[in-house]
Amino acid sequence: MSLVLAVNAGSSSLKISLFRRSVDNAANPALLLSSSISSIFAPPAKFKFSFVALQHRSLNEEVESIHDHASAFMHFLDRLKEEASVDPIDVKHIAHRVVHGGDYISPVIIFEESYHHIERLSDLAPLHNGSALSVIKSAIRALPHAKSIAFFDSAFHKDLPTHVATYAIDQQVAQERGLKKYGFHGLSYAFILRAVAAHLNKAPDTLNIIALHIGSGASMCAIRNGQSIDTSMGLTPLSGLPGATRAGDIDASLIFHYTSRFPARMSHDPSISREVKVTEAEDILNFKSGWKALTGTANFKEITEKADTSTLSDPMSRTADPNTLAFRIMLDRILHFAGAYLSGSPRRCVGERSVELRRAVGEAVACLGFTAINEKKNSQVSDRDEGIIVDIGRGDGRKRMLVCHTDEQLEMARECSLASEFWV
Ligand SMILES: Nc1ncnc2c1ncn2[C@@H]1O[C@H](COP(=O)(O)OP(=O)(O)O)[C@@H](O)[C@H]1O
Numbered sequence: 010m011s012l013v014l015a016v017n018a019g020s021s022s023l024k025i026s027l028f029r030r031s032v033d034n035a036a037n038p039a040l041l042l043s044s045s046i047s048s049i050f051a052p053p054a055k056f057k058f059s060f061v062a063l064q065h066r067s068l069n070e071e072v073e074s075i076h077d078h079a080s081a082f083m084h085f086l087d088r089l090k091e092e093a094s095v096d097p098i099d100v101k102h103i104a105h106r107v108v109h110g111g112d113y114i115s116p117v118i119i120f121e122e123s124y125h126h127i128e129r130l131s132d133l134a135p136l137h138n139g140s141a142l143s144v145i146k147s148a149i150r151a152l153p154h155a156k157s158i159a160f161f162d163s164a165f166h167k168d169l170p171t172h173v174a175t176y177a178i179d180q181q182v183a184q185e186r187g188l189k190k191y192g193f194h195g196l197s198y199a200f201i202l203r204a205v206a207a208h209l210n211k212a213p214d215t216l217n218i219i220a221l222h223i224g225s226g227a228s229m230c231a232i233r234n235g236q237s238i239d240t241s242m243g244l245t246p247l248s249g250l251p252g253a254t255r256a257g258d259i260d261a262s263l264i265f266h267y268t269s270r271f272p273a274r275m276s277h278d279p280s281i282s283r284e285v286k287v288t289e290a291e292d293i294l295n296f297k298s299g300w301k302a303l304t305g306t307a308n309f310k311e312i313t314e315k316a317d318t319s320t321l322s323d324p325m326s327r328t329a330d331p332n333t334l335a336f337r338i339m340l341d342r343i344l345h346f347a348g349a350y351l352s353g354s355p356r357r358c359v360g361e362r363s364v365e366l367r368r369a370v371g372e373a374v375a376c377l378g379f380t381a382i383n384e385k386k387n388s389q390v391s392d393r394d395e396g397i398i399v400d401i402g403r404g405d406g407r408k409r410m411l412v413c414h415t416d417e418q419l420e421m422a423r424e425c426s427l428a429s430e431f432w433v
């Protein structure tokens with residue numbers, strides 16, 4: 010039996026799915042079971058295990074001993090054996106999502122060289138590459154007979170136009186140090202592209218889409234003729250939209266207000282005047298900012314429940330309510346990128362999860378020619394919706410809003426299953 014274990018180390022979660030590959034249908038690996046461990050850094054972690062073959066019978070537990078991605082992975086392996094009676098020895102391929110691949114633009118088997126390449130990029134994805142490597146290390150230790158293969162988020166954006174990928178800095182330095190826009194969430198965008206193409210019965214390379222991936226990390230991607238032509242994240246997953254703990258785009262000079270160069274110039278708060286190093290400023294912008302810093306919660310669902318969305322049409326809002334402010338900031342930044350991306354050809358807009366955010370974005374982009382949202386359809390899309398695509402627009406306009414349940418694990422399993430070089 011050919012089993013592929015697909016492991017997705019996100020910034021707040023670990024999602025794992027087990028697939029069976031069949032040689033005659035390599036493009037469609039069959040899902041056997043899936044698991045997700047969320048709130049990894051807000052203990053107790055929540056562990057879910059769902060058996061597809063058993064009508065999605067599931068196991069839900071809070072696990073005190075999970076405190077990072079590696080312990081989450083080891084807990085999964087224990088449950089795999091105990092609950093699903095799958096002997097890990099039967100798993101011969103493990104597909105790992107790695108956010109930053111640098112100049113690696115295709116999946117690679119993890120050997121010493123590729124491992125160190127990913128390690129060297131850890132600074133450029135501080136919430137991700139290190140966690141992914143800790144899982145890769147655990148996997149190699151626990152399942153030494155299996156091939157660990159890295160699939161890169163950045164690969165989907167490999168052909169960004171030069172003027173989009175280039176920062177206006179000294180180009181010699183930029184080239185020597187690889188300082189350019191890479192873009193991330195590429196496995197998700199690849200999945201969405203294929204799913205939307207199948208839904209519309211069109212070839213992926215004819216599609217124009219604006220895709221939104223809004224999780225703990227949030228980004229947007231303009232896809233023209235099936236290719237990423239712009240995306241909101243950049244050299245690192247810090248830029249673009251704010252995330253759970255990430256600031257998103259800021260004036261780059263803001264960083265100096267956390268360092269010794271600009272002590273307390275604009276504040277009487279003594280905590281700001283103390284000397285802070287650039288690495289600490291990086292830590293603040295990656296781990297201690299975003300909507301967690303604004304509201305106290307990293308869970309956007311809670312924010313949408315508390316935010317006052319009745320005042321969104323007021324462009325001059327002066328809201329002081331933290332949840333409403335966080336929601337508005339998110340909406341404002343999404344519309345900023347949507348406006349830029351929409352200046353090209355007509356597109357479909359694809360998003361997921363938050364009913365409120367979809368409604369707010371839908372109302373705001375209606376003036377750009379999108380069909381208005383059908384509220385009933387919008388609110389009926391469930392978190393767990395198995396139907397991958399839901400069209401939440403009213404009628405059949407050319408510009409439509411779709412909801413797509415993304416699946417980065419399936420994308421990796423499919424790529425892994427199709428790549429004959431991994432099966433020799
Ligand atoms: N129904 C929902 N409405 C709004 N936000 C949601 C909803 N469900 C999940 N979220 C947000 O998505 C986050 C998880 O995103 P996810 O992409 O799965 O995590 P990761 O970034 O670790 O991969 C949650 O912490 C929460 O902020």
Ligand SMILES: CC(=O)OP(=O)(O)O
Nearest residue numbers: 019020193224226246
């Ligand atoms: C790139 C990124 O931010 O990933 P995630 O949303 O899984 O944290």
Ligand SMILES: [Mg+2]
Nearest residue numbers: 019020224225
């Ligand atoms: Mg994720």
